[in-house]
Amino acid sequence: xxEMATVAAPWGRVLxxxxxxxxxxxxxVGAGIAAALAAAGAAVVVATRRAANGEPAAEAIRAAGQxxxxxRCDVTEAVDVQAAVNEAVQxxxxxxxxxxxxxxxxxxxxxxxxxxxxxIRPQIATATTASFLCARASLVHLRQRxxxxxxxxxxxxxxGSANLPIYATVKATQRGIVKSLAREWGPLGVRVNxxxxxxxxxxxxxxxxxxxxxxxxxxxxxxxxxxxxxTADIGPVAVFLASAGARYITGQxxxxxxxxxxxx
Amino acid sequence: MxxxxxxxxxxxxxxxxxxxxxxxxxxVAPEAEEVDDGFVDGLLRADGxxxxxxxxxxxxxxxxxxxxxxxxxxxxxxxxxxxxxxxxEAAIRVARGAHRHLxxxxxxxxxxxxxxxxxxxxxxxxxxxxxxxxxxxxxxxxRSWGSDQIRAHAVTLHPSLFLxxxxxxxxxxxxxxxxxxxxxxxxxxxxxxxxxxxxDGRTTAGLTGASLVMDGGTWMAG
Numbered sequence: 208x209x210e211m212a213t214v215a216a217p218w219g220r221v222l223x224x225x226x227x228x229x230x231x232x233x234x235x236v237g238a239g240i241a242a243a244l245a246a247a248g249a250a251v252v253v254a255t256r257r258a259a260n261g262e263p264a265a266e267a268i269r270a271a272g273q274x275x276x277x278x279r280c281d282v283t284e285a286v287d288v289q290a291a292v293n294e295a296v297q298x299x300x301x302x303x304x305x306x307x308x309x310x311x312x313x314x315x316x317x318x319x320x321x322x323x324x325x326x327i328r329p330q331i332a333t334a335t336t337a338s339f340l341c342a343r344a345s346l347v348h349l350r351q352r353x354x355x356x357x358x359x360x361x362x363x364x365x366x367g368s369a370n371l372p373i374y375a376t377v378k379a380t381q382r383g384i385v386k387s388l389a390r391e392w393g394p395l396g397v398r399v400n401x402x403x404x405x406x407x408x409x410x411x412x413x414x415x416x417x418x419x420x421x422x423x424x425x426x427x428x429x430x431x432x433x434x435x436x437x438t439a440d441i442g443p444v445a446v447f448l449a450s451a452g453a454r455y456i457t458g459q460x461x462x463x464x465x466x467x468x469x470x471x
Numbered sequence: 472m473x474x475x476x477x478x479x480x481x482x483x484x485x486x487x488x489x490x491x492x493x494x495x496x497x498x499v500a501p502e503a504e505e506v507d508d509g510f511v512d513g514l515l516r517a518d519g520x521x522x523x524x525x526x527x528x529x530x531x532x533x534x535x536x537x538x539x540x541x542x543x544x545x546x547x548x549x550x551x552x553x554x555x556x557x558x559x560e561a562a563i564r565v566a567r568g569a570h571r572h573l574x575x576x577x578x579x580x581x582x583x584x585x586x587x588x589x590x591x592x593x594x595x596x597x598x599x600x601x602x603x604x605x606x607x608x609x610x611x612x613x614r615s616w617g618s619d620q621i622r623a624h625a626v627t628l629h630p631s632l633f634l635x636x637x638x639x640x641x642x643x644x645x646x647x648x649x650x651x652x653x654x655x656x657x658x659x660x661x662x663x664x665x666x667x668x669x670x671d672g673r674t675t676a677g678l679t680g681a682s683l684v685m686d687g688g689t690w691m692a693g
Binding site for chain 1: 546598607
């Protein structure tokens with residue numbers, strides 16, 4: 208097992224024999240979570256819109272000795288989401304863990320009145336529509352295990368954002384979805400939680416490029432003094448939430464940001 | 472000076488609040504998918520319009536699809552869009568259209584949201600998602616509009632103001648451990664008085680981004 212895999216699975220192979228699907232797993236937080244789930248023993252479906260990053264992400268997991276397959280999936284399309292879930296079930300025999308991480312570009316930083324009109328609905332679709340589609344398609348399988356649904360939200364989805372107001376809004380929407388799905392699916396034994404990460408990712412790099420003071424301000428308010436690592440810092444949170452260790456946790460948002468946001 | 476107020480939304484709580492808010496109040500109840508970036512401008516430019524500027528926008532646009540319980544696995548994509556995505560986008564479009572007018576008057580935007588967003592509610596997943604999105608939209612507007620001297624707030628209300636009584640009772644029973652501390656829920660007039668105060672620059676000019684829960688002390692969200 209590689210050093211990174213050891214870091215990503217600090218409790219060992221607690222997900223051995225389980226099957227996970229991770230959307231937006233071609234890079235950033237999604238890739239980190241996919242790698243961590245695989246290192247913990249899960250067979251992982253890397254579901255991304257583009258093979259150009261999805262296939263390499265799956266290959267990297269396989270190269271580390273774990274199990275992964277790439278499936279093309281536009282999470283805003285019901286047919287794609289259903290097909291990806293079907294592929295997971297056919298390949299690996301079921302679905303225990305559904306992670307919806309994919310996110311649409313937020314555009315240039317600025318107030319809501321400055322957001323490009325054509326960049327609003329894609330952000331809504333990738334966050335809320337896709338959360339619905341992933342939930343609906345996976346429930347029939349998750350309730351058989353019973354499994355778990357994890358949505359990736361953001362500290363901005365709690366405290367709001369001056370520069371990314373649409374992003375913050377749709378991320379908050381996902382928190383509402385998590386709380387209500389937890390109530391709806393709890394009697395079925397299916398747990399639903401969210402992770403609100405801050406990590407160094409290509410998206411974060413782009414945000415810093417557009418707003419150079421962002422990283423300095425983020426680190427300055429972070430007690431742990433650094434941005435998170437997608438695989439080593441965020442991935443294990445998903446592993447924990449998917450594991451039996453979290454069997455009594457549902458409806459929660461776990462903020463994994465080094466302590467930067469302490470408003471809950 | 473009389474305050475010019477726009478209330479966006481049909482049914483309650485929008486209609487009830489429109490009748491109780493102070494000022495020159497205009498209530499509109501568009502279909503969510505009809506609201507575009509020019510929606511607010513269109514209201515102000517229309518012949519016979521009752522307002523020529525905006526001091527306060529109260530947003531409470533909740534389509535019937537949002538208010539009708541349904542398990543997620545039984546919802547179609549179209550119904551999800553009508554219950555969550557369309558009204559969420561409509562709120563964003565209203566905010567975009569209102570910005571310039573609120574900036575002219577150093578005005579206030581208030582979004583009214585049901586408690587099910589913060590507390591969660593089975594079979595009301597779309598409504599809860601919409602509510603939490605709107606609550607944080609208000610915070611984001613407060614952060615980005617503060618330099619324009621526009622203030623923004625969210626007021627969280629009891630589910631009974633949004634849902635049929637049997638659905639509201641079920642949502643409350645499943646989420647609230649306590650009865651209202653005040654032994655009653657606030658009246659619409661009391662809620663309107665708080666919104667009036669939030670829009671009053673003499674008393675609340677230093678307040679923005681607030682998330683007030685007016686449920687009589689039932690839930691006491693952190």
